[in-house]
Amino acid sequence: MARVIGIDLGTTNSCVAVLEGGEPTVIHNQEGGRTTPSMVSWNADGDVVVGAASKRQMVTNPQRTVFGAKRLIGRKYLDRDVQQLMSRLPYAVVAAKNGDAWVDVANTPRSPQEISAHVLAKMKRVAEDYLGETITEAVVTVPAYFDDVQRQATKDAGAIAGLTVRAILNEPTAAALAYGLQHQANQRIAVFDLGGGTFDISILAIENGVFEVLATHGDTVLGGDDFDRVIIDLLADDFKNEHGMDLRQDSVALQRLKEAAERAKIELSSAMTTDVNLPFIAAGPAGPLHLMRELERGQLERACKTLLERLDPPCQKALADARCTPADIDQVLLVGGMTRMPAVQERAHRIFGKQGSKGVNPDEIVAMGAAVHSGIMGGELQEVVLLDVTPHDMGVKVAGDKMSVVIQANTSIPTRAKKVFATTEDNQTFVAIEIFQGPNELASRNRRLGRFVLGDLRPAGRGQTKVEVSFTMDADGILEITAAEIGTGRAASVTIEASSGLTADEIQRLAHHQAR
Amino acid sequence: MWERLARGPHAALGVDNAASAPEIHHAFLELAKVYHPAKFARMSPEIQKLSNETFLQLRAAYDQVSKAARARPPAAVPARTTGPIPTRPGAPPATPRATGQVPSLTRTPASSQSLPRGAVPGTRASTPPHGIRTGTPTAPPARPATRMPSGAIPTLRNEEAEYATAKDAVARGAYQEAYATLEALVVQAPSSRNRGLHCYVRGRLFLAAGQREDAREALFDAKDLDPSLGSIVDAALAEVQRRRS
Numbered sequence: 001m002a003r004v005i006g007i008d009l010g011t012t013n014s015c016v017a018v019l020e021g022g023e024p025t026v027i028h029n030q031e032g033g034r035t036t037p038s039m040v041s042w043n044a045d046g047d048v049v050v051g052a053a054s055k056r057q058m059v060t061n062p063q064r065t066v067f068g069a070k071r072l073i074g075r076k077y078l079d080r081d082v083q084q085l086m087s088r089l090p091y092a093v094v095a096a097k098n099g100d101a102w103v104d105v106a107n108t109p110r111s112p113q114e115i116s117a118h119v120l121a122k123m124k125r126v127a128e129d130y131l132g133e134t135i136t137e138a139v140v141t142v143p144a145y146f147d148d149v150q151r152q153a154t155k156d157a158g159a160i161a162g163l164t165v166r167a168i169l170n171e172p173t174a175a176a177l178a179y180g181l182q183h184q185a186n187q188r189i190a191v192f193d194l195g196g197g198t199f200d201i202s203i204l205a206i207e208n209g210v211f212e213v214l215a216t217h218g219d220t221v222l223g224g225d226d227f228d229r230v231i232i233d234l235l236a237d238d239f240k241n242e243h244g245m246d247l248r249q250d251s252v253a254l255q256r257l258k259e260a261a262e263r264a265k266i267e268l269s270s271a272m273t274t275d276v277n278l279p280f281i282a283a284g285p286a287g288p289l290h291l292m293r294e295l296e297r298g299q300l301e302r303a304c305k306t307l308l309e310r311l312d313p314p315c316q317k318a319l320a321d322a323r324c325t326p327a328d329i330d331q332v333l334l335v336g337g338m339t340r341m342p343a344v345q346e347r348a349h350r351i352f353g354k355q356g357s358k359g360v361n362p363d364e365i366v367a368m369g370a371a372v373h374s375g376i377m378g379g380e381l382q383e384v385v386l387l388d389v390t391p392h393d394m395g396v397k398v399a400g401d402k403m404s405v406v407i408q409a410n411t412s413i414p415t416r417a418k419k420v421f422a423t424t425e426d427n428q429t430f431v432a433i434e435i436f437q438g439p440n441e442l443a444s445r446n447r448r449l450g451r452f453v454l455g456d457l458r459p460a461g462r463g464q465t466k467v468e469v470s471f472t473m474d475a476d477g478i479l480e481i482t483a484a485e486i487g488t489g490r491a492a493s494v495t496i497e498a499s500s501g502l503t504a505d506e507i508q509r510l511a512h513h514q515a516r
Numbered sequence: 517m518w519e520r521l522a523r524g525p526h527a528a529l530g531v532d533n534a535a536s537a538p539e540i541h542h543a544f545l546e547l548a549k550v551y552h553p554a555k556f557a558r559m560s561p562e563i564q565k566l567s568n569e570t571f572l573q574l575r576a577a578y579d580q581v582s583k584a585a586r587a588r589p590p591a592a593v594p595a596r597t598t599g600p601i602p603t604r605p606g607a608p609p610a611t612p613r614a615t616g617q618v619p620s621l622t623r624t625p626a627s628s629q630s631l632p633r634g635a636v637p638g639t640r641a642s643t644p645p646h647g648i649r650t651g652t653p654t655a656p657p658a659r660p661a662t663r664m665p666s667g668a669i670p671t672l673r674n675e676e677a678e679y680a681t682a683k684d685a686v687a688r689g690a691y692q693e694a695y696a697t698l699e700a701l702v703v704q705a706p707s708s709r710n711r712g713l714h715c716y717v718r719g720r721l722f723l724a725a726g727q728r729e730d731a732r733e734a735l736f737d738a739k740d741l742d743p744s745l746g747s748i749v750d751a752a753l754a755e756v757q758r759r760r761s
Binding site: 004166207208323376377378379382412474475 | 545546548549553555557568571575576736757
């Protein structure tokens with residue numbers, strides 16, 4: 001059977017690994033890097049540039065260089081998180097016809113799926129160059145807290161890149177798989193994953209090769225980008241007070257600030273102070289202005305206090321759902337580049353009462369885990385299996401916009417659950433069943449996955465006609481819903497394959513275009 | 517596997533009726549290594565569908581058997597109080613029925629997926645046309661009245677007095693005694709407060725019997741049911757933890 005590669009499609013960087021002799025191996029890209037920036041640029045002549053080459057032209061070509069497409073994928077333009085994010089991006093986000101958030105690159109609207117597909121295609125080429133064979137299948141990782149629409153959109157990005165995505169794997173789970181394979185002991189581990197754009201916490205029990213996820217929580221809008229933003233604001237606010245100019249209004253200056261902020265943040269993980277040096281950052285009335293100052297670690301940590309505090313609630317919820325106390329956790333696995341920040345490590349230490357594990361590379365372990373999962377599917381790793389959970393409540397909208405949960409968050413998948421509902425009107429002849437996903441008690445505040453109608457109900461007084469709704473979720477998180485009238489057995493069913501907003505035709509057209 | 521599934525949940529898992537919760541869990545995990553759908557992810561869609569269905573049945577069997585094992589009273593342990601171990605007249609046999617409804621002592625209605633939320637008769641708010649609402653009279657009552665033979669139910673003098681008696685026994689560390697009182701109390705007044713204390717005492721008894729995993733489950737249930745038990749539950753959990761290391 002042909003090989004399946006494992007890809008960590010990150011907000012900031014991506015990484016590809018493959019299983020060789022039962023061991024996951026990270027593959028170097030053509031530039032010699034073990035990770036590749038998740039960046040895509042369109043040149044003036046329409047050429048697409050991906051990875052390090054794209055990052056290099058970020059400053060000179062900011063409006064046509066897209067980074068962090070993962071923060072937009074599978075989201076609506078009017079989504080509160082998207083609106084907040086937009087104001088700080090050097091490129092333009094626009095609303096697609098279906099309301100999705102797309103990126104406007106030199107007057108061509110492009111979907112985040114298409115942009116991510118360029119990154120995935122690059123990773124595919126990296127693997128093909130190394131292995132010397134054509135690759136058509138992959139396991140791709142996503143934040144555990146991604147909803148179904150975001151997962152489907154990631155799958156579509158794979159299809160555009162010419163990859164059949166055999167599994168969408170949760171990032172913290174992937175990290176645990178790679179770690180657990182190296183340290184074969186029965187234990188409970190907490191995976192604390194703070195990446196470029198998202199925060200996930202997962203608690204797993206490893207028992208004789210079975211990786212059982214006990215609970216997952218997270219924050220899809222908390223990551224390294226937000227810490228960079230805090231530094232950008234710190235620098236820009238000081239500059240504004242001094243010179244009366246807002247550097248954030250100028251996309252080139254903003255891009256330089258962003259780079260400097262990221263560099264300062266990384267340096268402050270090992271040093272106590274760092275210099276920010278941005279000559280000719282703006283033109284003032286009396287000549288050019290420069291931004292030169294020293295930044296201390298303490299300043300950064302104070303400025304990031306609210307961000308650091310947001311790490312606590314998901315961890316507490318995950319512990320409670322996993323029915324664990326911090327003392328039950330044997331190992332805390334730190335994943336994602338942001339966990340190099342001492343203040344983040346300290347937070348994790350305070351929550352779980354123990355130091356995070358050293359000796360794993362937080363940038364590579366997720367891709368390695370994806371490669372391990374390909375081995376589970378391919379039969380190379382017979383004695384290993386993963387039991388993951390669904391991170392969100394799934395349910396049906398009932399009278400008063402209430403969310404009636406059928407499958408609870410942190411239920412192990414695959415799973416099946418049933419619930420009985422009654423009509424609200426006399427002689428009601430049909431019911432419309434609307435499916436939602438999310439934690440809110442009001443259905444409309446959650447993600448709507450689909451709707452279907454069960455008709456030809458037997459006329460009866462309200463409340464007398466009963467409909468049993470059954471949810472079946474497979475291991476990939478694909479939901480199949482059946483509704484049947486109790487007594488008559490009249491049934492309707494629908495498979496909810498969350499639509500990522502692109503039609504099959506669009507995906508095929510984009511795939512064809514990219515293959516050229 | 518289908519053949520085993522057809523022979524009932526215990527046969528499917530390959531465990532006997534007296535298996536403990538950790539034994540059942542272990543059996544399930546070993547089967548998952550073979551039958552999990554991820555193992556068939558690269559095969560034809562038909563095989564994927566079939567493997568998914570098989571695994572769902574296996575999980576249903578596991579859920580049923582492990583729930584029954586957890587609802588079983590803790591193994592008899594030497595009581596800390598003097599005198600005979602109080603055994604409730606008409607108590608259910610230690611081995612659970614293989615099939616059918618096992619009264620769930622340890623689950624809140626909110627976490628039980630078979631019970632719709634808001635299944636309260638008479639909740640009929642004004643509703644939009646063609647909406648649907650939760651609530652069904654077909655849902656089983658939280659505690660079937662048929663659980664114990666009639667006449668075996670001790671008459672409840674006073675719920676508050678019973679609870680206070682149990683609480684007092686708990687304070688003295690007389691968990692067997694408290695358990696007997698609470699077993700009767702939760703049958704007649706299954707409030708979350710009463711069930712919470714019941715679970716706590718179960719947890720204590722499991723702990724004394726060295727059944728750490730069962731103890732943990734029961735203790736976490738207790739906290740879910742009655743958050744005011746938080747501090748004593750945490751103390752007991754810390755003890756579970758100490759036994760582990």
